[in-house]
Structures are given as structure tokens and as C-alpha cells.
Amino acid sequence: MRLENFIARRYIRYSGENREISSSAATVVISIAVGIIFYICAVSIMNGYIYGVMQLSFEVKSFHVQYDGSRQENVPLTGSIEKRREAMKGKGYTEMEEIRLHLAADKEVKYSALYRETNAVLQYSGKSTAVAFLRELPEDIFKNDDGFDKAVRLHKGNKNLAFGEIMISSKTAQKLKIDVGDKLFVSFMENDNTTSVRIRKLTVSGIFSCGLSELDEQLAFIGRETGRRMFRELPYSLMLKLHHYDKAAQFCSAYQADGFMALTNWEEENYNELSALRFQRNIIAMIVILVLFVAVLNLLSTIHITVFEKKREIGILRSTGFVPAQITSLFLYLGLYLAILGIIPGVTVGLLLCYNLNGIIAGAGKILSAVNMMIYNIGNLFFESPKPVTIEFFSSDFYLDKLYTSISITEILFITGLTLLFSVSAALFPALKAGYIKPNEVLKNE
Amino acid sequence: MSELLRVENIYKTFSSGEETLNILNGVQLSLKAGETISVTGESGSGKSTLLHIMGGLDTTDSGSVNIDGVDITKLDETSLSELRNKKIGFIFQSHYLLEEFDAVENVMLPFLMNNYNKNEARKKAVELLVKVGLGERLHHHPSKMSGGERQRVAIARAFMNEPPLILADEPTGNLDNKNAERVVELLFDLSRERGHALVIVTHSPTIAAMSDLRYVLRGGLLVQED
Ligand SMILES: Nc1ncnc2c1ncn2[C@@H]1O[C@H](COP(=O)(O)OP(=O)(O)OP(=O)(O)O)[C@@H](O)[C@H]1O
Ligand SMILES: [Mg+2]
Numbered sequence: 086m087r088l089e090n091f092i093a094r095r096y097i098r099y100s101g102e103n104r105e106i107s108s109s110a111a112t113v114v115i116s117i118a119v120g121i122i123f124y125i126c127a128v129s130i131m132n133g134y135i136y137g138v139m140q141l142s143f144e145v146k147s148f149h150v151q152y153d154g155s156r157q158e159n160v161p162l163t164g165s166i167e168k169r170r171e172a173m174k175g176k177g178y179t180e181m182e183e184i185r186l187h188l189a190a191d192k193e194v195k196y197s198a199l200y201r202e203t204n205a206v207l208q209y210s211g212k213s214t215a216v217a218f219l220r221e222l223p224e225d226i227f228k229n230d231d232g233f234d235k236a237v238r239l240h241k242g243n244k245n246l247a248f249g250e251i252m253i254s255s256k257t258a259q260k261l262k263i264d265v266g267d268k269l270f271v272s273f274m275e276n277d278n279t280t281s282v283r284i285r286k287l288t289v290s291g292i293f294s295c296g297l298s299e300l301d302e303q304l305a306f307i308g309r310e311t312g313r314r315m316f317r318e319l320p321y322s323l324m325l326k327l328h329h330y331d332k333a334a335q336f337c338s339a340y341q342a343d344g345f346m347a348l349t350n351w352e353e354e355n356y357n358e359l360s361a362l363r364f365q366r367n368i369i370a371m372i373v374i375l376v377l378f379v380a381v382l383n384l385l386s387t388i389h390i391t392v393f394e395k396k397r398e399i400g401i402l403r404s405t406g407f408v409p410a411q412i413t414s415l416f417l418y419l420g421l422y423l424a425i426l427g428i429i430p431g432v433t434v435g436l437l438l439c440y441n442l443n444g445i446i447a448g449a450g451k452i453l454s455a456v457n458m459m460i461y462n463i464g465n466l467f468f469e470s471p472k473p474v475t476i477e478f479f480s481s482d483f484y485l486d487k488l489y490t491s492i493s494i495t496e497i498l499f500i501t502g503l504t505l506l507f508s509v510s511a512a513l514f515p516a517l518k519a520g521y522i523k524p525n526e527v528l529k530n531e
Numbered sequence: 532m533s534e535l536l537r538v539e540n541i542y543k544t545f546s547s548g549e550e551t552l553n554i555l556n557g558v559q560l561s562l563k564a565g566e567t568i569s570v571t572g573e574s575g576s577g578k579s580t581l582l583h584i585m586g587g588l589d590t591t592d593s594g595s596v597n598i599d600g601v602d603i604t605k606l607d608e609t610s611l612s613e614l615r616n617k618k619i620g621f622i623f624q625s626h627y628l629l630e631e632f633d634a635v636e637n638v639m640l641p642f643l644m645n646n647y648n649k650n651e652a653r654k655k656a657v658e659l660l661v662k663v664g665l666g667e668r669l670h671h672h673p674s675k676m677s678g679g680e681r682q683r684v685a686i687a688r689a690f691m692n693e694p695p696l697i698l699a700d701e702p703t704g705n706l707d708n709k710n711a712e713r714v715v716e717l718l719f720d721l722s723r724e725r726g727h728a729l730v731i732v733t734h735s736p737t738i739a740a741m742s743d744l745r746y747v748l749r750g751g752l753l754v755q756e757d
Contacts, residue, residue, distance in 0.1 A: 096631055523588075528588070
């Protein structure tokens with residue numbers, strides 16, 4: 086094994102001296118590198134996109150962990166009707182506050198608060214309506230939960246959530262054609278058991294946006310005091326923010342084992358969207374892997390050429406004691422090393438690109454704008470032309486101020502391993518052929 | 532002296548298209564350890580074919596080739612490779628050195644095949660190269676050496692594992708007369724000094740005259756000359 090390895094490494098090192106082999110080997114190395122760069126960029130941008138969307142959700146909507154106080158997990162099977170009905174109402178403030186204090190003692194918990202929400206119809210001056218989840222939050226949430234504060238970007242007004250006031254998204258404001266300071270009507274039902282619709286009048290105190298319109302549309306916030314005046318028996322839920330969002334599942338299962346069955350984490354809450362996004366990512370990854378597969382086919386022809394060029398050397402190796410399997414493994418090593426030569430720059434450049442993606446995009450935007458400006462200035466010498474628009478890759482309404490990229494070591498190892506596997510498989514055919522070369526046929530005097 | 536090689540009743544035919552060529556028609560040969568013999572014969576008479584058969588590189592139609600009492604026509608590929616590595620040193624008309632390796636490394640290869648000890652191999656290879664007069668060319672690659680020098684490296688490689696049998700197929704075919712003489716002298720000297728048996732195929736009567744016994748391959752049979 087070691088001698089074959091030694092010879093293969095030497096072939097690689099000197100492959101530059103043989104024009105046939107070197108140009109074909111270079112093609113292999115470059116195409117593998119490019120394939121891997123594609124893969125890393127595609128997967129890490131998709132991962133970043135998933136993270137970006139999920140981050141918005143777990144900062145604003147689903148939170149890292151929530152405890153659904155309306156879940157009727159402790160309804161006694163026996164006992165008086167009143168008692169059971171009482172339990173079915175869900176948890177009240179004091180009961181939930183006890184749970185909150187218990188969970189907040191965990192040092193993984195960064196922020197915790199009680200909230201409650203219900204579907205509501207918003208109406209402005211009888212002309213326009215919109216639907217939203219009306220969510221009651223503690224007034225100080227913007228001060229104490231910076232994840233929430235950052236994600237909810239204020240367009241107009243304030244974030245005070247004062248008594249009698251409501252914050253709505255810019256999307257909703259547009260729909261209602263309403264502005265800060267205007268008053269709207271909120272109609273809502275507290276739960277499915279009642280049929281009474283109640284109406285309250287609230288003042289719009291702030292207009293915000295998270296950047297993702299599907300999310301924005303759903304949200305409307307009121308303060309705790311406002312909620313207390315509006316709702317009677319709407320149960321409370323608990324929201325938690327952890328120091329590490331990715332530990333949410335672990336956190337939940339630990340406490341579920343202690344009997345806190347109503348705990349759910351953001352991954353469960355966003356299950357459908359998360360799996361749809363991951364499906365998209367995997368499809369893209371598979372397409373890129375196909376590109377890589379085609380790249381690896383070059384390797385087959387390179388090994389083939391090398392075997393042809395080296396057939397006399399193969400003959401002499403056989404005549405000095407190599408068995409066919411050793412000749413085969415020599416060329417498998419060759420395939421392996423060519424793949425490694427492609428993988429190393431591929432992974433390096435891929436990662437560098439990903440880490441600097443935003444800089445590169447901004448730079449490309451600047452260059453394009455400059456070129457655009459130049460063309461405009463030159464054109465202007467001869468005729469009147471309209472001023473060009475600045476080229477922006479992200480619209481200001483896009484939810485992300487930048488592209489997130491993220492790729493895990495597992496994903497890198499996966500693509501590396503797969504490339505190696507492809508390469509060795511591609512090398513197998515010509516390598517086996519090399520093993521079958523008959524020394525007497527290639528060593529005959531010519 | 533004991534018998535090293537015994538060739539018995541070797542038949543070999545080649546068929547190209549409709550024709551069948553009877554190249555070897557019952558070749559007999561016995562070679563003692565340390566003996567040197569030459570084989571001459573017309574072009575196309577089957578000298579290379581016979582040499583390849585003796586070295587286990589080609590197959591026979593019938594007959595046997597015994598080396599140290601083992602019939603190599605009955606061996607599988609693995610045992611045959613091992614036998615070639617330990618018992619036989621080949622030298623061909625072309626040197627067939629590996630371009631990517633320098634002189635020392637080329638000579639080391641047969642040794643490394645069964646004992647991957649680079650230091651030991653290097654020591655032995657350097658000794659041999661000094662012996663064949665290439666002490667100043669140890670780290671030259673084949674492309675940076677003359678034809679005679681390359682062939683001397685090939686000789687050193689053939690002797691590397693101290694095989695009892697050296698098979699040389701027109702080792703000087705590509706060299707001019709003066710170079711050829713030096714290379715062949717070297718080959719005979721080394722074989723005799725180390726007690727290796729040598730079978731050399733050649734067209735040159737001068738070279739043939741240097742061997743202990745001379746044979747001609749004629750009509751598919753090996754005939755001894757006096
Ligand atoms: N694989 C083969 N298929 C068909 N015929 C072959 C094959 N190999 C050799 N021959 C024929 O066998 C004959 C002997 O070939 P060989 O190479 O042994 O001759 P040789 O004596 O070494 O000749 P030279 O002195 O020219 O090297 C030739 O006529 C050649 O054409
Ligand atoms: Mg010949």
C-alpha cells in the first residue's frame with residue numbers, strides 16, 4: 086500500500102511535466118474545486134436564509150420556548166363539573182407566574198414574560214378592516230428583550246405600549262390606511278366557548294415592521310395594562326428567550342421530563358415552514374451535487390489518459406513484482422489525490438467567499454454603480470439621459486439587512502466525503518483496466 | 532553447481548487472423564546457478580517470447596518452466612509476482628525507468644515492494660549505482676541521463692533484490708557500440724561477481740562470445756553452439 090501511495094504522490098507532483106496529463110488533471114482539479122465552491126455557497130446561503138427567517142420567528146412570533154397556558158393538560162377526569170370547567174379555562178396569571186419563576190431560575194433563560202393573544206379584527210373608521218393576532222405583552226419587553234427589540238423595527242411612533250394604545254405593522258397600517266395617533270376599533274372573542282364578540286377602541290402608537298410581510302401581517306401588540314382591561318378569562322402563556330436559541334429543544338425535553346408538558350420550542354412551532362425551507366435547501370444541494378458528479382467524470386478520463394501514457398511503467402512495475410491489485414490501487418490513489426487537490430482549494434475558497442459574501446456583494450454593487458455612473462457621464466456628453474438609479478442588491482423592505490451564511494462542519498465533511506467517494510468510484514474503472522495490462526505486451530521490443 | 536532453471540518442452544503458438552505461427556516447438560534448456568548463457572537468433576524467431584515465458588510474463592501452450600524446483604507455469608498471479616520480485620531481474624532493450632523518480636529511487640523500487648524500508652533500500656541502491664559507475668548521477672532523473680547511463684540504472688535495478696536469475700533482452704539494442712560494450716561488460720562482471728545466472732538475448736556475436744554457453748533459437752528449438 087505504501088509504495089503505491091508513494092508512486093501516486095510522485096505522479097501527482099510531476100504531472101506538470103507531461104502536457105497531456107497536466108492539462109487534463111488541471112481540468113479535474115479546477116472542476117472539482119468549482120463544484121465544491123458552488124456547493125458551499127449554495128448550502129450556506131440557504132442555511133443563512135433559513136436561519137434569517139427562523140430568527141425573525143423565534144425572536145418575535147414563536148419565541149425560543151413557549152409554555153402554552155391554554156393547553157388543557159391537567160383537566161381532572163373525575164370531580165365536579167365546575168372544577169373541570171375551571172381547569173378547562175386554562176391558566177390564569179398567578180398560576181403561570183409561578184411556572185415562569187420556576188423556569189426563569191434556569192441559567193440558560195435570558196428573558197421570560199407572560200403574554201396572551203387572540204384573533205382580532207381591526208377596523209378604521211368603518212371603511213377598512215384587517216385581521217391580526219392581538220398579543221398582550223409586558224410594556225417593558227422592548228427594553229429587556231433585545232432580540233425582540235431588534236427584530237421589531239419601528240417605522241413611526243413609539244414602542245411604549247402605553248395604556249389604551251396599540252402597535253400595528255406597516256403592512257396592516259397600509260391596509261387600514263391609518264397613521265400614528267389615529268384610533269381604530271378592535272373586535273375579538275376570548276375563546277371558542279363563548280359567542281360574545283367584544284369591541285374596544287385603541288390608539289395607534291407605533292407602526293413597525295419585521296421585514297417579512299407574512300409575519301408582519303399577523304402581528305399587533307398591546308401592553309399588559311391594556312390587555313387586563315380588555316380580556317377577562319383569556320389564559321396566559323409563557324415565553325422564554327434562551328442564551329442559545331439552538332438549545333431550545335434540549336431545554337424543553339429536560340423540563341418536559343419534570344412534568345412541564347406544555348413546553349414547545351421554536352422548531353416545533355415552525356415545523357411546517359422549517360421543513361419546507363430545508364426541503365428547498367436539500368433540492369438545491371442535490372442539483373449542485375450533480376454538477377460535482379459531472380466534474381468528477383473528468384477524473385475518469387484523466388486516469389484513463391495517465392494509464393495509457395504510463396503503460397510501459399505499469400509493465401515494468403508488474404515485472405518487478407507488483408500484482409494487478411497493486412497497480413489498481415496505485416491509480417485509485419491517483420484519483421484520490423486529484424480529488425484532494427480539488428477539495429482543498431474548493432473548501433478554502435468556498436468558505437472565504439461565504440464569510441465575506443456581504444462585502445463581496447456590496448463591492449460588486451459599488452463597482453456596478455460606478456460603471457453605471459461612468460456610462461451615464463459619458464453619455465451625458467452627447468445627449469441628455471435620465472439619471473441612473475443606484476444599484477442595490479437588497480431592497481430596503483427585504484427582511485435581512487444582509488445575507489446570512491452558515492455552514493456546519495458536518496456539511497463540509499459530507500461534501501468532502503462524497504467527492505472522495507465519487508472520485509475513487511470514477512477512478513475505479515480505468516484503475517481496474519490498468520491492473521489487467523499484460524506486461525509482456527507492453528514490454529515487447531519495439 | 533545446482534540447477535536453477537529447467538525449461539522443458541515449451542510450445543507456443545500465436546494466431547494472427549487465420550494464420551497460426553508456431554514460434555516455440557518444444558524448447559529445452561537447463562541452467563545452473565551462476566551460469567551465463569546467450570541466446571541469438573533471427574529477428575522474429577521468438578527470443579523475446581521465450582525470455583518472457585522464462586520470467587513468467589507470458590504463458591505457454593504446453594511445457595513447464597522450473598525455477599528452484601517450482602513450476603512457474605502453475606503459479607497464480609500473486610505467487611508469480613512474488614517470484615518475479617525475489618528470483619528474477621529483468622533488463623529490457625528500453626530502460627523503462629519511471630520518469631518521476633531519480634536514479635536511486637528507480638533502483639529502490641523492487642526492494643520497496645516487499646520491504647518498505649526506505650533507508651535500507653537507499654543504502655543498497657546507492658552502493659549498486661556506485662558499482663555501475665553512476666556515483667555522480669544518483670539524483671538525476673531519467674530524462675537528464677544518457678542512454679548508456681539509463682541502461683546502467685536499469686541494470687542496477689535488476690540486481691537490487693539479488694535475484695538468482697537475470698533475464699536480459701537485447702539490453703544494448705538501443706546503444707552505440709562503445710556504450711554497448713561497457714554496459715554488457717558490466718552486466719557480465721556483476722553477474723559473475725555476485726553469482727547470479729544470466730540469460731542474455733543478443734544479435735551481437737561479440738556479446739554472445741562473452742557467455743559461458745551460447746545458444747541459437749532456430750525453428751522453434753534452442754540449439755547449443757560450440
Ligand atoms: N502477441 C502476439 N500476437 C501475435 N504474434 C506475436 C505476438 N507476439 C509476438 N508475436 C510474433 O511472434 C514472433 C516472435 O516474436 P519475438 O518478439 O519473440 O521475436 P524476437 O526473436 O524477440 O525478435 P527480435 O529479435 O526482432 O526482437 C514474431 O514473428 C512476432 O510477430
Ligand atoms: Mg525480441
